[in-house]
Amino acid sequence: MVRVPLTESERARGERLGRLLRTARGGRSMVDVAAHARISVETLRKIETGRVPTPAFFTVAAVADAVGLSLDELVDATVEQLR
Template identity: 65%
Template sequence: MVRLPLTPAELERGQRLGALLRRARGERSMLGTALDAGVSPETLRKIESGRVATPAFPTIAAIADVLGLSLDAVWAEINRADAAAPARSAHEHHAGERLAL
């Protein structure tokens, strides 16, 4: 399966996701956080740096849970700049973009 290149919006959301997770992790070690979430430290490092802009939903859910973040808060943060974009119908939104979580 060929993976399509990420759009600038997806890359930006990935950067916002990484920044949110870094802030939430605070002084916790990356290793401890990753192990508690059941992901590799390298996976967490890539997500936090924005190198993995569209991680799998279960991965984000596990990390968010360990960090005490609600998925609603994660969703709101990564999509905050999108609110300034022109409104689109739900069909247009889901037909043209991958889920950022």
Template identity: 70%
Template sequence: MVRLPLTPAEVERGQRLGALLRRARGQRSMLDIALRAGVSPETLRKIESGRVATPAFSTIAAIADVLGLSLDALWTEVNQAERMVS
């Protein structure tokens, strides 16, 4: 399967997602959050840094659950800047 390059909007959305997750994690250990969510610390690091702009839904759902974030609130905040530009 060939994966198409990400659009600038997708890259920006991934960066906003990563920043939001990083803020929500606060001072908690990346290792602890990753293990509790069932993902590797490297995966969480890449998502938080914006290097994985389009992570799998199940991965985000698991991380959001551990961080106590609602998926609705997460989706709204990540996409809010996009709507403001449109």
């Protein structure tokens, strides 16, 4: 399957989400957070580095829960980064 290259805005959006989740993870290990969210460490790594610009909603919700962020806080932080 051939993937369409990401646009600059898609890349930036993925990087913003990844930065937020990585910051919220703090000192917890990727293994711990991934296990809590029931995703692979590699999936978490891709999200945190922005390589997955549009992760599934339920994946984002699970990671946010694992790092102690509500979805409202995640949205607020994303909007704040855009200012």
